[in-house]
Amino acid sequence: MEGRAAAPAAGTVLNALASGYGSAFAIDAYTTASVSLGGEDATGEIAGEPDGDTRLIERCLELTTERYGDGEGGHVRTESDVPMAGGLKSSSAAANATVLATLDALGIEGVERETACRLGVEAARDAGVTITGAFDDASASMLGGVTVTDNTEDELLAREEVDWHVLVFTPNERAFSADADVERCKRIAPVADTVLELATDGEYARAMTVNGFAFCAALDFPTFPLVDALPDAEGVSLSGTGPSYTAVGSRDALERVRATWNTYEGDTWLTTTQTDGARTR
Structure with a gap:
């Protein structure tokens, strides 16, 4: 009773902290989950992070076996190309991958991906790793492309495939979503309404x-990373609650941006959007 799945990271179009509405797009970088079922308890580990918080992936395993199995325990191990606490939706990718890997281990087929995605969102709320539930991030990771969502209702408002090159800059620091100043973000709700439009x-x-x-x-x-990316990039934003930034556009344009972003302290890498979403392996 073993399963394996992978889910892509994502970048931000609209952060949902201000108004409850969000939008995100999947990128070609992945978190992979391997699940082995057995025993009574759910345990987890994060490759390369011996002290990493495993509550989310353990809760994903528990919820999935409660809904589709017999409440089995098991062990989940995640590996990732995505920096944790970098604003690139690593938690949503880990949740999606864990839910799908657990379904794979149970031998369950035919669960709609939106349904599987909502299980991961529920687990994220239970684990306290998200403020909004992050259905925007989770839906982009699970479904691929760019999604627009109402996170207060976990409702998918729109999904579209986009074909962008994506430049990512991640500074040498971390920023956990649960630590963000929500009240301060709500003050910019009128701007978020414009972004939603x-x-x-x-x-x-x-x-x-x-x-x-x-x-x-x-x-x-x-x-300054935003200003330095313009006007070459078609779009550029802080991703999630930071500290990463993403820029989108043509490869040639982003190579010019990359030359500037490479002078910052941190990691800069070039990838593309992803339209297939999460999958079992």
Whole structure:
């Protein structure tokens, strides 16, 4: 009774902390979960993070076996290309991968991916690793492409496939979503409403740029990576609650941005959007 699955990371179009509405897009970097069922308890480990918080992946295993199995225990191990607490939806990717790997281990087929995604969102709330439930991030990771969601209702409002190159800059620091100043973010709700209008009109790149400047101000992150990316990038934003930034556009344009971002302290890497979403392996 073993299973394995992988789910992509994601970048932000609209952070849901301000208004409850969010938007995110999947990128071609992955978290993989391996699940072995057996025993009474759910245990977990994160490769390369011996002191990592495993509550989320353990809760994903528990909820999935409660709903689709006989409440079995088991062990889940995750490995990731995605830096933890970097704003690149590593928690959503880990949750999605764990739920799918557990279904794979149970031999369960035919569960709709939106349903599986909501299990991971429920587990994230139970584990206290998210403020909004992060259905925007989770849906982008599970379904691929770019999604727009109402996180207060866990409702998928729109999904579209996008074909972008993506540049990522991750500073040498971490920022946990649960530590974000929610009340300060709510003060920029009128700006978030404008971002939502742009996103629902399909203006995702413009939306993410407006989001980036607003949330850098609200969360006290520097805006120079955004300014330095313009006008080459089609869109650029703080990703999630930081500290990573993502820029989208053509490869040639992003190579120019990369030359500047490489002068910062941290890691810069180039990838693409991902449209297939999470999958079992």
